[in-house]
Amino acid sequence: MTLEQLIAQARTALDTAIATRRQEQDALVALRSEDNLTEDAVREQVARRDAADAEVTHRQEALAELEREQAREEEVAALQARTVSAATRAPAYDQVARVGAEERTYRPDTDRRGARFEADVAAAFLGDYEARSRIERHMAEERTERGDQLRAVGTGAFAGLVVPQYLTDMYAPAAQANRPFADAMRHHDLPAKGMQVNISRVTTGASVDNQATENTEVANQDMDDTNLAIPVQTAAGQQTISRQAVERGAGVESVVLDDLFRRYNTNLDNKVLNQATTGLSAVANTITYTSATPTATELYPKVIEGLSNVEAAMLDMASGDNLAVMNSRRWYWLQNALSDKHPMLSQPGVIGQFIGANYATAYGRGVRGVLPNGTPVIVDNNVATNLGAGTNEDEIYLVDRQECHLWEDPDAPMYIRAEQAKASSLGVLLVVYGYFAYTHQRYAHAQKISGTGLVTPAFTGA
Structure with missing residues (x-):
């Protein structure tokens, strides 16, 4: 991490x-x-x-x-x-990163459309050391001013690439579900080599019991383990844009790259939730909520049942760092509920007269609020809404956050910019890719609530 x-x-x-x-x-x-x-x-x-x-x-x-x-x-x-050696003269003015009162490397008054920035990106990939130096200086400026907002974007030529903020402030990108749940998972750096992550799981433990009588054999059970093999997956996407768009357009390349990166994130998050066989929906144990007239007060006991099952599966390995993951339509439906019933037990962080708490954070910015028992909620619109016989149901997932593992390359996603392949048609090929692996199955603990009680919600205050 x-x-x-x-x-x-x-x-x-x-x-x-x-x-x-x-x-x-x-x-x-x-x-x-x-x-x-x-x-x-x-x-x-x-x-x-x-x-x-x-x-x-x-x-x-x-x-x-x-x-x-x-x-x-x-x-x-x-x-x-x-830092330079004593034998080397001081660097030129335009070779030093300066942030604050100093001028930025790329500025809207001198490079309004980003043409200079994009030309430097292309030249850096072709080995132009001066262009590469300007890109690196720009990256130092971005890390200083926007370090808490940046996700690493690695390339083979330099440590990262971030489009200047002024080029992306005004355009309207295609909205994406992005990666709220993936960001909440337990992160690990992906090993540098290999296309599989292996975890040993003890499936048969030792045995301890009272000794029957003195000088008799005590309990004995040979331990055994099973290998959990987790495949490393490759996510990738491409886009070919014309050289005319790159050279004469207004920040076209940066807009395309931004869209590819965000779609990469959305795909990864969608896979950890919905991928066949290994996704959270596929591996979670099902708790069925059936109702023709669903209400929040009916649903809540199912949530508690799911959390109880999580703890029963984890026992002394439970971290207590539980999460509820749901679609935004379900989160707002829960907020619309009104009730005169109060819980019998007080809960940390929740006033007894209310059915949970909304933290009013924006989508994709972490925990959105807590349920009545204090369980944090992650809202993620990669949670499908076309499930069930009527193709109109969603699911609620209950997990121990520390047992939802995600391995990613620290530099992912990466990208390739290729000109030669499309030279005959004056095209520039952009390819974004990255490697990742995940599992929710180190312990079989995950729970999901599904059924007719989770059809498209009606906002009736119930």
Whole structure:
């Protein structure tokens, strides 16, 4: 996992802790307004609020430490870029990365359509060292100013490529479901070699029992394991654009690349959810919810049943870091529900009078909220909505986040820019590709809720 990914996870954890602390404070205010207020109840709620406050501080310090580490890495990289031997003269002005008051390498006032940027990209691939130097300087500027927004895009020629922000600010890309669930999975760096990831699973454990009598044999069971072979998959897409569009268009190449990268992410996320045999939908144990008039209060016990099954499958290997994954239409349907019923047990981060909490985060920005028992929700529109006999059902998935594994190349997705192959037709071929592997089956724990109770929702307030 890269430092940027760790920082993104730390920010999500801090957001969750802040929301929990806010919920506990709201609960304390609500408690103090009740007529049958007791000192013990207030003391207990204050303790919960203080514990949530301590968690915020802990998450804040962890994020600050990672950000300090990132700043130091960038500082060292900048020092390395400026360091030359004593025998070498000082670098020219346009060979040093400068951010802030200094002018950017590519600017809208001097390269409004991005022609210079695209020409440098092409020249760098053909071995032009000056063009490559400008691209690398531009990347240093982007990492400094937008490091928390960038996903690594590796190439064979240089460490990465990010289109200048001003070239992509105004165009309207095709909307994609992108990769909310894939970003929430447990990430690993894909091994450098091989087309298979192997995991040993103990399927028969040892045995322990009371000794029958003194000097008699104690319990014995030979342990056995089974290899879990996880294939490394290749995702790729291509687009041929005319040289006229590249050389005389307004940022055409950057728009095409952006669309390819986002479709790559959407494909990966769709596969980890819906791929035959290995996707989450295929491997999850089914809990059927049948109803002609479905309501949120009917559905919720099925969620609790699923979470119970997750823990029963994991036992002492359960991390407690559970997730509910659902389509956005199901998330908004749950928010539309109104009820006068309250849970019998209080839950962390949820006020008893309400059926969960909405964190009001945007799509694809991490946890969207929590269910009544405090389970975080990931909203992902790669969750299919054409399931069931009527082809109008969706599913809700319940998993232990730490047992949803995703291996990715740290530089993925990568791309190839080929001119020679399409030279006779004045075309430029762009190919985006990457390798990944995933599994939800290290432990057979995943659950899914499906059935007629999850048809296209009607927003009736029930």
